[in-house]
Amino acid sequence: xxxxxxxxxxxxxxxxxxxxxxxxxxxxxxxxxxxxxxxxxxxxxxxxxxxxxxxxxxxxxxxxxxxxxxxxxxxxxxxxxxxxxxxxxxxxxxxxxxxxxxxxxxxxxxxxxxxxxxxxxxxxxxxxxxxxxxxxxxxxxxxxxxxxxxxxxxxxxxxxxxxxxxxxxxxxxxxxxxxxxxxxxxxxxxxxxxxxxxxxxxxxxxxxxxxxxxxxxxxxxxxxxxxxxxxxxxxxxxxxxxxxxxxxxxxxxxxxxxxxxxxxxxxxxxxxxxxxxxxxxxxxxxxxxxxxxxxxxxxxxxxxxxxxxxxxxxxxxxxxxxxxxxxxxxxxxxxxxxxxxxxxxxxxxxxxxxxxxxxxxxxxxxxxxxxxxxxxxxxxxxxxxxxxxxxxxxxxxxxxxxxxxxxxxxxxxxxxxxxxxxxxxxxxxxxxxxxxxxxxxxxxxxxxxxxxxxxxxxx
Amino acid sequence: xxxxxxxxxxxxxxxxxxxxxxxxxxxxxxxxxxxxxxxxxxxxxxxxxxxxxxxxxxxxxxxxxxxxxxxxxxxxxxxxxxxxxxxxxxxxxxxxxxxxxxxxxxxxxxxxxxxxxxxxxxxxxxxxxxxxxxxxxxxxxxxxxxxxxxxxxxxxxxxxxxxxxxxxxxxxxxxxxxxxxxxxxxxxxxxxxxxxxxxxxxxxxxxxxxxxxxxxxxxxxxxxxxxxxxxxxxxxxxxxxxxxxxxxxxxxx
Numbered sequence: 258x259x260x261x262x263x264x265x266x267x268x269x270x271x272x273x274x275x276x277x278x279x280x281x282x283x284x285x286x287x288x289x290x291x292x293x294x295x296x297x298x299x300x301x302x303x304x305x306x307x308x309x310x311x312x313x314x315x316x317x318x319x320x321x322x323x324x325x326x327x328x329x330x331x332x333x334x335x336x337x338x339x340x341x342x343x344x345x346x347x348x349x350x351x352x353x354x355x356x357x358x359x360x361x362x363x364x365x366x367x368x369x370x371x372x373x374x375x376x377x378x379x380x381x382x383x384x385x386x387x388x389x390x391x392x393x394x395x396x397x398x399x400x401x402x403x404x405x406x407x408x409x410x411x412x413x414x415x416x417x418x419x420x421x422x423x424x425x426x427x428x429x430x431x432x433x434x435x436x437x438x439x440x441x442x443x444x445x446x447x448x449x450x451x452x453x454x455x456x457x458x459x460x461x462x463x464x465x466x467x468x469x470x471x472x473x474x475x476x477x478x479x480x481x482x483x484x485x486x487x488x489x490x491x492x493x494x495x496x497x498x499x500x501x502x503x504x505x506x507x508x509x510x511x512x513x514x515x516x517x518x519x520x521x522x523x524x525x526x527x528x529x530x531x532x533x534x535x536x537x538x539x540x541x542x543x544x545x546x547x548x549x550x551x552x553x554x555x556x557x558x559x560x561x562x563x564x565x566x567x568x569x570x571x572x573x574x575x576x577x578x579x580x581x582x583x584x585x586x587x588x589x590x591x592x593x594x595x596x597x598x599x600x601x602x603x604x605x606x607x608x609x610x611x612x613x614x615x616x617x618x619x620x621x622x623x624x625x626x627x628x629x630x631x632x633x634x635x636x637x638x639x640x641x642x643x644x645x646x647x648x649x650x651x652x653x654x655x656x657x658x659x660x661x662x663x664x665x666x667x668x669x670x671x672x673x674x675x676x677x678x679x680x681x682x683x684x685x686x687x688x689x690x691x692x693x694x695x696x697x698x699x700x701x702x703x704x705x706x707x708x709x710x711x712x713x714x715x716x
Numbered sequence: 717x718x719x720x721x722x723x724x725x726x727x728x729x730x731x732x733x734x735x736x737x738x739x740x741x742x743x744x745x746x747x748x749x750x751x752x753x754x755x756x757x758x759x760x761x762x763x764x765x766x767x768x769x770x771x772x773x774x775x776x777x778x779x780x781x782x783x784x785x786x787x788x789x790x791x792x793x794x795x796x797x798x799x800x801x802x803x804x805x806x807x808x809x810x811x812x813x814x815x816x817x818x819x820x821x822x823x824x825x826x827x828x829x830x831x832x833x834x835x836x837x838x839x840x841x842x843x844x845x846x847x848x849x850x851x852x853x854x855x856x857x858x859x860x861x862x863x864x865x866x867x868x869x870x871x872x873x874x875x876x877x878x879x880x881x882x883x884x885x886x887x888x889x890x891x892x893x894x895x896x897x898x899x900x901x902x903x904x905x906x907x908x909x910x911x912x913x914x915x916x917x918x919x920x921x922x923x924x925x926x927x928x929x930x931x932x933x934x935x936x937x938x939x940x941x942x943x944x945x946x947x948x949x950x951x952x953x954x955x956x957x958x959x960x961x962x963x964x965x966x967x968x969x
Contacts, residue, residue: 309865310826311843316764318837320828380826380841380866398807398823406805406827494799494938495835642832648773648790648934649837653764 266692270434273688276531276680277435283530284681291674298667302377305660310380312660319642319655324378325489327665329634330515331371331672332413332486333508334627337516338364338420339479342427343472352544354690355536358427359527360520362685364420366675367519368413370668375409377664405488412478412485419475426467429454430689446682483512490637497578498641501566507559511630514549514556518603518626521545523676525620527685536686539614546613553604553626560633574644582640591632599629726882726892727815728873729915730899731925732789733947736909739787743770746904747791750874752860754846767840769871770901786949789910791901792817792838792871793934793942800830800839808868815915815943816873824867831868835935839870873912874899894920915943 275281305312315322341360345353376382400407433454436447454460487508490499501507521542528537564583567575583592603622606612613619643654679685747753747770756766770791777784794817800809801817808824811817831839845865848856856862859876863869881897894913902910913922925931930948933941 309844310841311765311865315841315843317766317840318831320831320841375827378827380824380828380868381864382825384825401802401805401807403802404805404829405803406829489829492803493833495833499832646835646837648788650771650773651764651766651837 269688269691270438272533272535273684273686273691274435274438276684277682278438280681281531284677288674288677288681291670291677294670295667295674298664298670301660301663301667305664306377306382310378312658314656314658314661316653316655317651318646318649319639319653321378321638321642322655323635323657323661323665324374326631326635326638327668328371328374328378329486329508329638330627330631331367331374331668332483333512333515333630333634334367334519335364335371335416335420335516336479336483336509336512337367337520338362338423339416339475340513340517341520342423343475343479346468346472347476350544352541354693355533355541355686356520356524356545357690358424358687359523359685360516361420361424361427362676362679363516363519363523363672365417365424366672366679368417368420369675370672372410372413372417374668375406405485405492408485409489412482416475416478416482419471419478423468423471423475426464426471427687427690428683429464430456430461431684431687434688435684480509483508490641496641497574497644498582498637501563503559503562503566507556507563510552510556510559511633514552514599515627515630517545517549517552518623518630521549521619521623522627525616525623528616531680531685533686536691539616542616542619543610543613546607546619549623549626550604550607553600557600578640578644581644582636588636588640591636595629595632595636597629598625599633725916726914727916727943728794728878729815729913729922729926729943729945730791730794730873730902731911731913731922731945731947733909733911733925734786734788734949735930735947736907737772737787737789738907738909739772739774739785740906741772742904742906743789743901743910744768744772746900747871749855750857750860750900751872752846752856752862754842755848755852760844763843765841765843767842767869769838769840769869788946789901790836790838790934791944792873793836793940793944794871794873795940795942797939797941799833799835799938799940803829803833805829814878816875816878817870818875819868819870819872821861821863821867821869826866826868828868835938835940839868841868842866 276284313322313324338361341353342357346357376385379385402408429451432447432451433456436444436451436454439447484505487504490496491501491504493499524537524541524545527533564579567579582588603626606618606622612622639655643652645652748768751769753767753769756768760766770789773788773790775786775788777786794815796811796815798809798811798817801811804810805827806823806825808820809817809830810820826841828841831837831841842863842865846862859880877899878897882892885892885896892914894917897912899910899912902908902912911921911925913920915922915926917923925947926945928947930950931945932948933945
């Protein structure tokens with residue numbers, strides 16, 4: 258095991274609460290800068306809603322483009338939370354502790370962002386309330402539950418609710434901690450939010466049980482959310498490359514790949530920005546990279562399986578689509594970049610322990626993965642639509658307009674902005690989890706080797 | 717698909733005799749005028765956002781000088797098993813009891829999902845608010861809704877003409893006669909390549925045409941079972957048109 262500083266609880270509090278109690282100097286300018294970008298983004302969205310979708314690069318038959326790509330991308334990122342906090346919690350992987358909250362947070366904010374995209378992508382966003390709420394009782398017309406577009410908000414809404422609850426339950430002990438260390442309006446805020454947390458054994462028990470129950474309840478969501486997103490495409494018989502039977506597991510595993518990579522990116526940033534070297538350690542990056550090698554390879558398997566299906570069926574339109582996707586300009590460039598950034602460069606590098614323990618390299622490789630994963634979604638959605646379909650004279654490729662690109666940039670700025678805003682008021686690393694793990698580690702320091710084993714409640 | 721049990725007395729269908737089509741585009745123009753379709757200006761056309769509920773596709777066959785132009789009119793196929801219907805979240809498109817695929821403009825929120833579902837690419841999105849020059853404003857057809865921006869539209873089988881015809885026959889207490897209801901494209905077709913009628917009536921023209929050996933439907937492999945069917949081109953020089961169509965439209969007859 259690596260050498261590490263053993264921190265007592267006072268020191269842990271001091272370092273991990275520095276976002277709230279001693280806000281770093283860079284925080285305000287960064288948040289203000291991002292705020293301006295976000296504001297401009299909202300103005301552009303307003304412009305688009307006001308003028309109509311004519312300002313995008315969409316046409317006939319490329320009816321879906323960058324917005325749907327970005328929607329799928331953010332839903333994919335959101336799988337970070339469920340993977341890290343639910344699955345790793347239930348499998349009792351100790352190394353998850355410092356990242357659980359950040360991952361869960363990323364889930365909540367990326368889902369909030371993802372939900373905006375289908376909304377602004379519709380022709381008449383102001384009538385979208387019709388989608389989710391049963392409407393027109395007088396005429397007896399309810400939303401069409403056969404449509405994946407109805408299942409989407411249901412699945413994402415469930416996920417968002419579960420994740421928010423999960424985040425809040427895990428935040429309670431830290432809110433109590435903050436309440437005791439602040440004054441004035443902040444104290445009032447934390448007092449209200451902490452729901453009278455005193456840290457007595459009964460409250461701890463309820464909090465732990467609540468967390469485990471929520472993890473278990475959210476397990477089905479792990480499978481359902483991105484499966485349903487994949488059905489947006491998979492149930493369309495007319496578009497080659499969309500109606501694939503492997504789409505649900507393919508999308509889920511791809512989502513885990515991009516989500517966990519986003520967590521790695523975020524961990525590196527947290528370590529640098531708040532100087533949490535003692536808490537977010539190279540061994541955490543190492544563990545996540547090992548997990549990612551497995552996930553990414555499974556995902557690559559699906560990618561190739563899709564191509565194999567095309568070759569196996571020798572269905573002419575399908576072969577033509579794959580030819581467009583892989584060999585014709587500009588898709589061949591995108592395909593190359595996607596394969597290199599999505600798999601070959603990062604996974605090739607992660608095979609080496611020196612890379613896995615190098616924070617800067619991990620930051621860049623994990624960023625690469627998400628560039629590749631965004632391209633992957635783009636390559637699934639657009640070539641299928643812009644392929645040369647029979648009986649149509651409008652064969653068109655697709656070039657996203659400036660408005661669409663700026664809304665993509667806005668979405669990244671928006672998520673970062675929300676995260677930073679959150680970091681000002683709430684600790685990004687769960688203090689109590691951190692202390693808990695220190696206690697466990699202390700307790701198992703009996704043998705000659707310091708094994709990262711887990712000592713759970715055994716009363 | 718949804719309402720198979722509830723079919724009324726009529727089931728509307730269209731027979732397109734490809735052999736008769738000269739590619740004159742009169743149907744395209746008639747449809748444009750009848751259904752208040754916004755003008756396809758040059759910029760809309762170049763951006764591939766033009767709207768034409770019926771279009772005439774042209775194919776070249778052979779090499780110059782032994783070359784032939786082939787035409788086929790394509791409009792909404794009014795599929796019995798339409799891929800556009802189940803994907804609409806708000807039932808803006810659904811199958812009515814008379815075999816028509818109906819688009820309800822008021823319900824449409826513009827997800828464009830139905831357009832992705834359509835293998836014939838006959839659904840159109842209004843990217844902009846429709847505009848007409850002042851001189852054309854009084855030429856608009858009062859029977860047809862003007863579609864605002866942000867919604868889908870497509871061939872309606874001239875549903876306003878169908879409704880009027882059925883109502884007229886009912887008010888005169890007589891059965892509807894075959895050929896009484898004509899769609900705008902059919903009316904404009906100089907060679908009677910387009911034929912609209914009730915396929916539930918065994919004596920109607922479309923029912924007779926359906927029995928023709930040249931019968932085929934577009935993309936039968938997708939199982940959409942369209943209510944628009946085609947009669948293949950007859951070629952004196954080469955008999956490929958017929959045999960080709962038969963092998964393509966395998967499940968016909």
